Amino acid sequence: MAGASLSFSRNSGFRRSAVGYGVGVVYFFPVIWMLLAAFKTRRDQMATPPKLIFTPTLEHFWASFHRASADGSRVFDTGLDRDFMNSLIICFTSVGLALVIGCLAAYGFARLRLAGRDFYMFYILVLRMVPPITAIVPLYFLFRVTGLGGSYAAIILVYTAFNLPFAIWMLRSFINELHEPIEEAARLDGSSELGILWRICAPQMGAGIAATAIIAFVFTWNDFLFSLLLTSVDTRTVPVAMTRVVGADVGVDWGVFAAIGTIYLLPVVLVAFFLQGQLLRGATFGTVPR
Amino acid sequence: MAAIDGAADSGAMIGEGREEALDAVAGAAPFIAPALTLLCAINVLPLLWSVGASFFHLRADHLTKAPHFLGLGNYVDLMTDPDVWEHFRNTGIMIAASVATQIIVGGFLAFVFHRPFPGRRAALMLVLTPMLLSTVAVGTFFSLFYDPTFGVVSAIVRPFTGAPFAPLGTPFSARLSLIVADAWMWSPFVMLMLLAGLSGIPDRLHEAAEIDRLSPMRRFRSITFPAIRDVLLLALLFRTIESFNMFDLIYTITNGGPGIATESVSTEIYDTAFVLFESGRASALGNISIFVVVVLTRLYFQAVRLRRESL
Numbered sequence: 321m322a323g324a325s326l327s328f329s330r331n332s333g334f335r336r337s338a339v340g341y342g343v344g345v346v347y348f349f350p351v352i353w354m355l356l357a358a359f360k361t362r363r364d365q366m367a368t369p370p371k372l373i374f375t376p377t378l379e380h381f382w383a384s385f386h387r388a389s390a391d392g393s394r395v396f397d398t399g400l401d402r403d404f405m406n407s408l409i410i411c412f413t414s415v416g417l418a419l420v421i422g423c424l425a426a427y428g429f430a431r432l433r434l435a436g437r438d439f440y441m442f443y444i445l446v447l448r449m450v451p452p453i454t455a456i457v458p459l460y461f462l463f464r465v466t467g468l469g470g471s472y473a474a475i476i477l478v479y480t481a482f483n484l485p486f487a488i489w490m491l492r493s494f495i496n497e498l499h500e501p502i503e504e505a506a507r508l509d510g511s512s513e514l515g516i517l518w519r520i521c522a523p524q525m526g527a528g529i530a531a532t533a534i535i536a537f538v539f540t541w542n543d544f545l546f547s548l549l550l551t552s553v554d555t556r557t558v559p560v561a562m563t564r565v566v567g568a569d570v571g572v573d574w575g576v577f578a579a580i581g582t583i584y585l586l587p588v589v590l591v592a593f594f595l596q597g598q599l600l601r602g603a604t605f606g607t608v609p610r
Numbered sequence: 611m612a613a614i615d616g617a618a619d620s621g622a623m624i625g626e627g628r629e630e631a632l633d634a635v636a637g638a639a640p641f642i643a644p645a646l647t648l649l650c651a652i653n654v655l656p657l658l659w660s661v662g663a664s665f666f667h668l669r670a671d672h673l674t675k676a677p678h679f680l681g682l683g684n685y686v687d688l689m690t691d692p693d694v695w696e697h698f699r700n701t702g703i704m705i706a707a708s709v710a711t712q713i714i715v716g717g718f719l720a721f722v723f724h725r726p727f728p729g730r731r732a733a734l735m736l737v738l739t740p741m742l743l744s745t746v747a748v749g750t751f752f753s754l755f756y757d758p759t760f761g762v763v764s765a766i767v768r769p770f771t772g773a774p775f776a777p778l779g780t781p782f783s784a785r786l787s788l789i790v791a792d793a794w795m796w797s798p799f800v801m802l803m804l805l806a807g808l809s810g811i812p813d814r815l816h817e818a819a820e821i822d823r824l825s826p827m828r829r830f831r832s833i834t835f836p837a838i839r840d841v842l843l844l845a846l847l848f849r850t851i852e853s854f855n856m857f858d859l860i861y862t863i864t865n866g867g868p869g870i871a872t873e874s875v876s877t878e879i880y881d882t883a884f885v886l887f888e889s890g891r892a893s894a895l896g897n898i899s900i901f902v903v904v905v906l907t908r909l910y911f912q913a914v915r916l917r918r919e920s921l
Contacts, residue, residue, distance in 0.1 A: 333727050333728060334727075334728065336722075336725060336727035337727040337728050337729055337730075337733070339722055340722055340723060340727055340729075340730060340733040341729070341733050341736075343719070343722050343733075343737070344733040344734070344736030344737050345736060347719075347736060347737050347740070347794075347798075348736040348737070348739060350740070350748075350751060350752070350755070350794065351739050351740065351743070353751065353755075353762070354747070354751055421644045421645050421648060422645065424641045424642070424644060424645065425641060425642045425644070425645035425646075427641055428638035428639075428640075428641030428642040429638065429642065432636055432637060432638035432641060433636065433637050433638060434637070434638035434639075434642070440642070440646075442907075442911070444649070445907065446903070446904055446907055447649060447653045447654075449851045449903045449904075449906075449907055450653070450657070450900050450903055451854065451855040451875070451876055451879070451896070451899050451900070451903065452855060452857075453855070453857060453876045453879045453880055453883075453896070454657075454660065454879065454893075454896030454897070454899060454900055455652075455653060455656050455657070456883075457656075457660060457663075457879070457883045457889060457892050457893060457896060458655075458656030458657070458659040458660045458663070458893070459652070459656050460883075461659070461889075462655070462656060462659070477648070477651075477652055478652055480648060480652075481648050481649055481651070481652035481653055482652075482653070484645055484648065484649060485649070488645060513636050513641070538741075538742060541744070542742075542743070542744035542745060542746075544744065544745055544746050544857075544858045544861075545857055545858065549884065558744070559744045559745075559746040559747075560746075562744070562746045562747065562750070563746055563750075563862070574754065577747075577750060578751075581743070581744070581747040581751075584744060584747070585739070585742065585743055585744075585747070588742045589735065589739060589742055592735065592738060592742055593731070593732075593735055596731055596734060596735070596738075599738070599802065600802055600805055600806055600809070601806065603799060603802035603803045603805075603806055
């Protein structure tokens with residue numbers, strides 16, 4: 321890429337910058353709306369035509385976490401901090417588990433002896449494609465019968481399982497790219513397969529693991545349907561809590577909703593900014609060579 | 611598509627005198643067992659359960675009552691219900707329109723962003739943010755944009771017509787509103803996939819085309835298109851299936867309305883299972899949609915294989 325850019329003049333680079341930022345800002349416009357709503361007072365939000373210059377306020381961020389009683393004498397917790405903790409715990413645990421279990425399986429599919437490999441890989445991909453709603457009806461019953469309904473264990477297992485197909489496909493494609501003779505040498509030296517995966521493959525796969533992790537993270541962090549139907553008030557994640565703000569009987573408090581949306585978006589944007597290259601590699605789910 | 615054929619490749623290598631090396635390789639069973647166990651418990655077992663449940667009259671709110679065996683009754687009911695066909699038709703129309711838009715917009719974005727320029731990383735973040743937002747936030751904010759009184763869409767249209775405009779009021783405009791939200795959110799994903807394909811083109815091809823002074827059209831046909839053909843097909847498969855499964859945006863923007871105009875198969879399953887508690891019927895509808903998804907995925911693999919053989 322660097323070589324290609326050298327053959328173009330400095331001028332055309334700046335022109336491309338201008339076009340890129342122009343397109344980017346237009347595309348970003350609905351998000352700007354949300355960010356502004358998070359910092360506008362209730363009165364500024366309702367103004368027609370919409371106000372672009374206003375005094376920013378942080379009241380909505382405060383109101384996301386606290387609620388004052390009617391006479392203003394006491395302050396209650398909205399429980400949003402708990403929802404955030406739930407999102408973090410559920411997301412990190414299930415993505416971590418999917419990476420570990422997925423790495424083992426990917427190594428098995430890429431390097432070890434197995435009959436019917438194509439069959440397994442195809443149906444594992446199909447599992448990723450199945451409409452989530454069809455799995456939720458029976459899972460709802462399964463968790464009710466086993467008494468796991470509404471627990472962290474239930475929702476973490478579900479997210480792990482639904483991230484696995486993609487993790488296996490991605491990680492397998494990264495293992496396939498590694499130089500096999502090194503592994504064979506280790507094998508001849510008497511290293512166990514687990515040792516080869518851990519000491520030889522894993523250290524070379526940092527970028528691949530990061531790519532898998534970020535895509536799985538975005539999907540889990542923003543998922544709504546599983547959390548809506550399989551968590552309880554104690555284990556629900558932020559997207560479900562957001563719909564509660566919308567459903568409040570006082571009408572939608574857009575400022576608070578926008579504030580929650582903004583806080584929730586922040587970690588994902590930061591991760592995506594620093595791992596942009598990995599996001600790009602992860603987009604094809606490991607089914608296209610890079 | 612190397613990964614898809616990877617298995618076949620290693621199979622071919624076995625035939626080329628690598629049996630000896632392979633004997634030393636352990637079986638994959640212990641490595642894939644944890645993954646298969648979890649997938650069986652969370653993904654496959656529920657599917658089998660729902661195949662069984664689809665033959666019964668089963669209500670989630672009367673679990674103590676013995677389910678009543680219907681045979682294919684649920685399937686016959688669904689297939690003869692005009693509403694169900696209407697949902698499949700709605701879903702089909704919305705998928706076609708939304709995926710086509712995503713491919714076009716995603717293609718345009720990839721065209722803008724595929725070559726490096728100063729500050730590209732930050733500019734890309736502006737475009738990528740929509741797919742990083744939670745669907746609930748996107749859906750809720752678009753429902754605000756579409757609000758007849760406070761919405762920005764109504765504010766733009768009002769000066770021309772003199773009356774408030776309700777984008778979610780008619781079936782056509784409601785579908786269009788959903789498609790716009792879905793396409794806005796997921797076009798960047800198509801862009802990412804296309805960028806991944808484009809980054810595979812060696813620089814020397816572009817340099818050669820530069821030297822030969824190939825026309826932009828010719829350059830696209832001989833260099834760009836062959837490089838992105840596979841990713842394009844894959845983007846088509848992924849986005850078709852994800853749009854088929856679309857639930858969150860419908861739930862937050864139109865809730866299926868007006869009437870049942872924007873009801874999709876997913877929201878229909880949700881309503882049947884969690885509003886009407888008709889679990890047997892919901893399972894039957896679920897199985898029909900899984901069948902559709904498996905057929906689509908098969909077709910995709912077939913298309914990839916056919917293309918490969920014709921090369």
